[in-house]
Amino acid sequence: MNLQEKYKTVTNLASELGIANLQIREQDHILYIDGVAKSADDKDKLWDAYEKADPEYRSADVVMNIEVAQGITAEYTVKSGDSLSKIGKEFGISWESIFEANKDIISNPDLIQPGWKLKIPKA
Numbered sequence: 001m002n003l004q005e006k007y008k009t010v011t012n013l014a015s016e017l018g019i020a021n022l023q024i025r026e027q028d029h030i031l032y033i034d035g036v037a038k039s040a041d042d043k044d045k046l047w048d049a050y051e052k053a054d055p056e057y058r059s060a061d062v063v064m065n066i067e068v069a070q071g072i073t074a075e076y077t078v079k080s081g082d083s084l085s086k087i088g089k090e091f092g093i094s095w096e097s098i099f100e101a102n103k104d105i106i107s108n109p110d111l112i113q114p115g116w117k118l119k120i121p122k123a
Helices: 008-016 040-053 084-091 095-101
Strands: 020-027 030-037 062-068 072-077 117-121
Touching: 008 020, 008 030, 008 040, 008 062, 030 040, 040 062, 040 072, 072 084, 084 095, 084 117, 095 117
Parallel strands: 030 062
Antiparallel strands: 020 030, 072 117
């Protein structure tokens, strides 16, 4: 079995998550996976999938260089009773920063809905 087959779940997940500039190559018995994730959560999902394929990373046959898109540090799921101000305090940033990072979702900063997934910019 070649490495691309062995780690197919990891590479498929990378595609599903929309990892930007995704490059997968095998060289000298090592699989290299490079790209840019939308969030730290997506990067963690890839590492979790890799650990399931190779528990405790014993094979040492993958080099995964996944960066997180600059400016975004986390994703937050809005809960009942949340406001942008409350979320901003939790992350140490202004509500305006959250609003700016999520204009594709939020049209009115006073009206956010439980279940929405918001991008949280760096402090």
